[in-house]
Amino acid sequence: MSTGLERLPFVQLLGMELEAIEEGRAVGSLEMRDELTSNPATGIAHGAVPYALADTVGGAAAFTVAESVTPTIDMRIDYVNPPIADVFEATAEVLRGGNTVATVDVVVENESEVIATARGTYKVSGASGTSPWLGRDDTE
Amino acid sequence: MSTGLERLPFVQLLGMELEAIEEGRAVGSLEMRDELTSNPATGIAHGAVPYALADTVGGAAAFTVAESVTPTIDMRIDYVNPPIADVFEATAEVLRGGNTVATVDVVVENESEVIATARGTYKVSGASGTSPWLGRDDTE
Amino acid sequence: MSTGLERLPFVQLLGMELEAIEEGRAVGSLEMRDELTSNPATGIAHGAVPYALADTVGGAAAFTVAESVTPTIDMRIDYVNPPIADVFEATAEVLRGGNTVATVDVVVENESEVIATARGTYKVSGASGTSPWLGRDDTE
Amino acid sequence: MSTGLERLPFVQLLGMELEAIEEGRAVGSLEMRDELTSNPATGIAHGAVPYALADTVGGAAAFTVAESVTPTIDMRIDYVNPPIADVFEATAEVLRGGNTVATVDVVVENESEVIATARGTYKVSGASGTSPWLGRDDTE
Numbered sequence: 001m002s003t004g005l006e007r008l009p010f011v012q013l014l015g016m017e018l019e020a021i022e023e024g025r026a027v028g029s030l031e032m033r034d035e036l037t038s039n040p041a042t043g044i045a046h047g048a049v050p051y052a053l054a055d056t057v058g059g060a061a062a063f064t065v066a067e068s069v070t071p072t073i074d075m076r077i078d079y080v081n082p083p084i085a086d087v088f089e090a091t092a093e094v095l096r097g098g099n100t101v102a103t104v105d106v107v108v109e110n111e112s113e114v115i116a117t118a119r120g121t122y123k124v125s126g127a128s129g130t131s132p133w134l135g136r137d138d139t140e
Numbered sequence: 141m142s143t144g145l146e147r148l149p150f151v152q153l154l155g156m157e158l159e160a161i162e163e164g165r166a167v168g169s170l171e172m173r174d175e176l177t178s179n180p181a182t183g184i185a186h187g188a189v190p191y192a193l194a195d196t197v198g199g200a201a202a203f204t205v206a207e208s209v210t211p212t213i214d215m216r217i218d219y220v221n222p223p224i225a226d227v228f229e230a231t232a233e234v235l236r237g238g239n240t241v242a243t244v245d246v247v248v249e250n251e252s253e254v255i256a257t258a259r260g261t262y263k264v265s266g267a268s269g270t271s272p273w274l275g276r277d278d279t280e
Numbered sequence: 281m282s283t284g285l286e287r288l289p290f291v292q293l294l295g296m297e298l299e300a301i302e303e304g305r306a307v308g309s310l311e312m313r314d315e316l317t318s319n320p321a322t323g324i325a326h327g328a329v330p331y332a333l334a335d336t337v338g339g340a341a342a343f344t345v346a347e348s349v350t351p352t353i354d355m356r357i358d359y360v361n362p363p364i365a366d367v368f369e370a371t372a373e374v375l376r377g378g379n380t381v382a383t384v385d386v387v388v389e390n391e392s393e394v395i396a397t398a399r400g401t402y403k404v405s406g407a408s409g410t411s412p413w414l415g416r417d418d419t420e
Numbered sequence: 421m422s423t424g425l426e427r428l429p430f431v432q433l434l435g436m437e438l439e440a441i442e443e444g445r446a447v448g449s450l451e452m453r454d455e456l457t458s459n460p461a462t463g464i465a466h467g468a469v470p471y472a473l474a475d476t477v478g479g480a481a482a483f484t485v486a487e488s489v490t491p492t493i494d495m496r497i498d499y500v501n502p503p504i505a506d507v508f509e510a511t512a513e514v515l516r517g518g519n520t521v522a523t524v525d526v527v528v529e530n531e532s533e534v535i536a537t538a539r540g541t542y543k544v545s546g547a548s549g550t551s552p553w554l555g556r557d558d559t560e
Contacts, residue, residue, distance in 0.1 A: 008177075013153075014188075055186075055187050071187075072187045095358065101543065119358055213401055220516035241381060241403065261354055261381075265380065317428075326475075327475050327479075328476070331472075354497060356496035
């Protein structure tokens with residue numbers, strides 16, 4: 001991917017990667033490591049880890065239907081199974097791509113089951129400036 | 141604080157600190173640094189940073205009314221101002237402290253205004269095992 | 281259906297009907313009429329109408345995995361298309377059926393598209409008393 | 421109030437009234453009656469009743485900062501005490517009044533305590549047409 005998303009500092013800190021992006025849809029992943037746990041003995045990720053992946057991949061999906069930047073307005077996450085994985089994978093789909101906001105659904109999975117589902121509203125117009133992650137590439 | 145919360149790996153990675161905890165209420169903080177931004181030029185935190193603080197401090201507040209561990213069941217965050225700060229501070233209050241779940245309200249602020257508000261539901265009973273962060277202290 | 285759900289006063293007032301119920305899943309419908317609109321000229325339902333259907337059908341799905349009553353703890357609804365329909369249909373599925381809470385996903389549709397999606401957390405144990413809608417049948 | 425809100429069919433069906441409205445804030449009420457319960461014996465309102473009041477009063481608050489109509493994009497409600505009241509009262513405040521969306525916080529109370537809290541995102545620009553409830557007055 002050449003979106004520049006992976007060069008964002010926090011995306012790098014957590015080790016998130018964008019696997020695929022197309023109109024209305026994005027897929028990303030995050031490899032687990034002890035630093036991201038709440039308890040290294042159990043390997044359970046801190047709840048903010050699947051959230052970070054969901055928010056990031058959801059924003060990438062929203063970007064595909066946006067004029068420019070896509071700040072998150074709100075997001076809800078539901079944890080449905082213990083967040084344990086070697087690699088978390090998140091798939092985001094735009095449910096509603098209006099002229100001002102997009103509603104995005106995200107599913108976060110481990111190797112065998114759904115870990116969390118998230119739903120967020122992103123601003124897709126009316127924002128000033130360039131995209132936080134795709135912007136740099138535009139000038140290259 | 142001697143809760144052990146600050147020894148959790150992900151809490152350490154982000155640099156979250158628990159400032160105060162009492163029955164039904166907790167306060168925590170997080171010092172910003174470039175690694176936590178989406179764009180170091182603007183200093184804007186990735187949206188998952190205030191979320192991480194809200195979820196962590198909300199869990200600490202839920203813990204004060206819980207029998208044992210307090211996994212997050214769901215959380216919604218609303219971003220109301222750009223997440224820029226030297227230090228983010230989150231204050232969590234238990235709105236509903238039932239026998240099975242607690243509803244917690246969290247406000248995340250920078251030095252001058254509210255950045256985000258979050259509301260989460262935490263499991264406060266029926267969980268097995270010891271708390272991920274207070275547990276260790278119990279055996280000391 | 282013999283669940284008694286349709287005898288609940290508010291369910292009758294809105295005209296909600298339970299179409300199907302099985303382990304972890306429920307389907308219900310609501311026929312539109314002018315009284316349920318925000319604007320009879322456009323036929324647009326008040327936003328609380330698809331919410332009422334989502335909450336009710338979601339509670340029915342949660343009930344199938346519950347010990348007794350299933351009060352709603354929280355619910356989020358996202359409106360993705362204008363709420364116009366002759367008949368709204370809602371399908372609810374249990375995403376997480378734990379021993380204390382259930383997480384339920386609901387999709388509300390009209391004849392051709394998704395109108396709203398909702399996700400709720402319901403209490404499935406620890407409640408006292410009998411079910412508000414299945415209870416009566418138990419004594420018959 | 422001369423907003424026309426109370427003439428909306430669904431608002432009339434439930435008996436919701438607007439008590440006060442000013443820049444960024446609205447207050448409304450709803451008198452309970454058996455038709456609005458899930459169980460007339462207990463007097464417990466169906467969960468969609470406080471939701472309907474929260475959504476309606478929240479929309480009125482959003483309208484005060486909007487260019488035109490304010491459709492709800494999403495709303496989360498948390499039920500914190502049993503919804504029993506003679507009269508429910510909801511107070512809505514705009515937390516974020518941007519140029520495209522408004523974030524609104526609503527508290528629903530009975531005579532002695534908080535029953536539910538809700539947080540919603542409303543569209544405040546980019547909409548076509550006139551307000552569903554204030555529009556008529558504009559032409560009078």
